[in-house]
Amino acid sequence: METERYSKELDVAVRLVQMACSLCQRVQNELVGRKRDEIKSKDDDSPVTVADWGVQATVSWVLSQYFSSDNVSIVAEEDIETLSKKDNSSLLESVVNSVNACLAEAPTFGLEGPAKALGIQEVLEAISRCNSNGGPKGKFWVLDPVDGTLGFVRGDQYAVALALIEDGEVILGVLGCPNYPMKKAWLNYHQRYYRLMSNLSSPVYGSWHKGCVMYARKGSGEAWMQPLVHDYGNFDWQNRAQKIQVSSINDPALATFCEPVEKTNSSHSFTAGLAHSVGVKKQPLRVYSMVKYAAIARGDAEIFMKFPRAGYKEKIWDHAAGVVIIQEAGGVVTDAGGRPLDFSRGSLETP
Numbered sequence: 001m002e003t004e005r006y007s008k009e010l011d012v013a014v015r016l017v018q019m020a021c022s023l024c025q026r027v028q029n030e031l032v033g034r035k036r037d038e039i040k041s042k043d044d045d046s047p048v049t050v051a052d053w054g055v056q057a058t059v060s061w062v063l064s065q066y067f068s069s070d071n072v073s074i075v076a077e078e079d080i081e082t083l084s085k086k087d088n089s090s091l092l093e094s095v096v097n098s099v100n101a102c103l104a105e106a107p108t109f110g111l112e113g114p115a116k117a118l119g120i121q122e123v124l125e126a127i128s129r130c131n132s133n134g135g136p137k138g139k140f141w142v143l144d145p146v147d148g149t150l151g152f153v154r155g156d157q158y159a160v161a162l163a164l165i166e167d168g169e170v171i172l173g174v175l176g177c178p179n180y181p182m183k184k185a186w187l188n189y190h191q192r193y194y195r196l197m198s199n200l201s202s203p204v205y206g207s208w209h210k211g212c213v214m215y216a217r218k219g220s221g222e223a224w225m226q227p228l229v230h231d232y233g234n235f236d237w238q239n240r241a242q243k244i245q246v247s248s249i250n251d252p253a254l255a256t257f258c259e260p261v262e263k264t265n266s267s268h269s270f271t272a273g274l275a276h277s278v279g280v281k282k283q284p285l286r287v288y289s290m291v292k293y294a295a296i297a298r299g300d301a302e303i304f305m306k307f308p309r310a311g312y313k314e315k316i317w318d319h320a321a322g323v324v325i326i327q328e329a330g331g332v333v334t335d336a337g338g339r340p341l342d343f344s345r346g347s348l349e350t351p
């Protein structure tokens with residue numbers, strides 16, 4: 001039956017993203033509190049952390065356990081170049097520890113972990129196995145282990161994004177948003193609390209803070225959101241899933257648009273001009289990462305605009321999961337020319 005295709009893939013992917021969110025929460029608490037020396041810069045000056053590598057290793061390892069007969073193919077953001085440098089052995093050790101701590105929790109998420117802890121080589125192999133080139137034919141997973149790493153290291157919003165692509169089409173998308181609560185009102189409460197407490201060096205996210213995981217399967221006409229397992233303990237988290245839909249507001253004067261926090265990632269002046277010209281009056285909602293897609297999918301905002309500077313090529317892992325979730329929640333995603341995003345063009349770019 002058509003609707004049941006990929007149900008195992010979706011089930012494993014949702015559990016896996018839940019588990020990855022738990023890894024990220026642990027690392028974010030440590031980073032924001034203390035271990036700032038474990039934030040590394042990549043060649044383009046963007047940050048990368050134990051969580052980026054740790055999630056990539058964990059997702060890669062679990063997918064290859066569950067779908068080994070499929071010759072799992074994964075396109076993902078990170079590689080092992082920095083981690084393999086002699087000077088970075090303690091960083092590598094932190095990654096291995098975080099992967100093993102995460103996999104040890106696998107049964108809590110209904111997944112099977114390894115019989116014994118993974119060694120350094122196994123972790124490096126799991127990260128570097130995600131080197132597929134993607135392309136127009138066949139099936140491959142796309143992973144952004146931590147999207148919005150800048151938000152992540154600032155103790156703010158970030159997302160774990162996993163998607164499955166077949167013959168150039170996004171079939172499944174799962175978006176974990178550990179700092180994006182199930183209800184928008186809780187976010188406002190959190191932000192007020194954050195401002196009040198911003199002079200504290202310790203993590204500000206208390207146990208009351210709730211994150212969510214969104215997911216959708218292409219063609220199902222449904223998109224779903226569930227709370228983080230980590231926030232609910234092992235209690236009934238799957239039954240707490242709720243359907244989400246994009247906003248029904250179609251008057252630009254009542255609409256809110258989302259955009260990146262960083263001006264260097266998208267021109268704020270260009271979007272302000274565009275918003276003004278179509279009658280948008282409200283202030284933009286600036287949020288790090290694919291949480292912007294999450295905000296649109298459940299109707300917290302109506303429009304998402306991103307216009308990178310000339311020369312920057314968008315990566316498929318920054319969009320795939322978000323696009324299918326928005327579409328199944330009733331929304332539309334296009335490039336600046338009004339065309340659908342093209343996920344068949346290989347690992348490094350959409351048009």
Ligand SMILES: Nc1ncnc2c1ncn2[C@@H]1O[C@H](COP(=O)(O)OS(=O)(=O)O)[C@@H](OP(=O)(O)O)[C@H]1O
Pocket residue numbers: 046077144146147148149150151259260261262263264265266287288289290306308309312315318
């Ligand atoms: N120059 C430039 N222009 C456009 N986009 C860029 C650029 N540099 C990076 N990136 C990618 O954008 C991801 C974060 O983008 P956001 O749209 O969420 O921006 S922001 O964090 O809110 O400022 C971010 O994803 P992560 O690396 O996963 O954090 C980058 O892949």
Ligand SMILES: [Mg+2]
Pocket residue numbers: 144146147148317318
């Ligand atoms: Mg990204």
Ligand SMILES: [Mg+2]
Pocket residue numbers: 052077144145146147148149
């Ligand atoms: Mg990333």
Ligand SMILES: [Mg+2]
Pocket residue numbers: 046047048077149
């Ligand atoms: Mg990055």
